[in-house]
Amino acid sequence: MSSPEPQQSHAPRSAARRRQRSTRLSVAVALLVLAALLIGAAAVAGTVLMLTLAGVGAVLLGAAATRITHSELAAARVEAGRDRAVQAAAYATITERRTSENMRFALDMQRKIAEREEIIAGFELALNTAQRQLSEQTRKFNLEARRADLAEDNSREAADAAARLEASLGQSEERAAEAIVRVAELEAELDVLKAELALWQVTASKRNTA
CATH class of the missing domain: 1.10.287 (Helix Hairpins)
Structure with missing residues (x-):
């Protein structure tokens, strides 16, 4: 089983990553909302130039939001894999200790x-x-x-x-x-x-x- 200090240091790091992830996802949502507002403003203006600029801006904002979301999903998968590896190592240590205790008891x-x-x-x-x-x-x-x-x-x-x-x-x-x-x-x-x-x-x- 892992020692208490690594577990305590791992918990603040996980909380910090969750806060960063929440902030980045909020930014991605804000970009999508901004893209929608640009499209709406261009539609109200009714000019070709505004529609073109709004379309380009919406595409760029959507791409940025997609990139942010993809990065966060990848980071979440990596973090989940790391957590599973830590849990597996802890379970292996517990199993080894119990096996050793059973052997000592049997002897x-x-x-x-x-x-x-x-x-x-x-x-x-x-x-x-x-x-x-x-x-x-x-x-x-x-x-x-x-x-x-x-x-x-x-x-x-x-x-x-x-x-x-x-x-x-x-x-x-x-x-x-x-x-x-x-x-x-x-x-x-x-x-x-x-x-x-x-x-x-x-x-x-x-x-x-x-």
């Missing part, structure tokens, strides 16, 4: 989407690890539970061993509960990240379509 959205996908991949890996840990803790818990059941069936001499197994069972149960909480947290964070990613992808698609 920024692609970068954000790539970063978000990388974060989601990390969370998915952490979730898989937590799920494996939960499975392992669950297996250990079940094993300790079976050992505790077997220990309870043994004689009183195995009471100490059963107590140790009970303590180990409590620890396994606590670790399993912690793993369950961690898995739930990771799943919630992963759902939020996937929702943000979907929103960004829809926004980028709409912007590119526009």
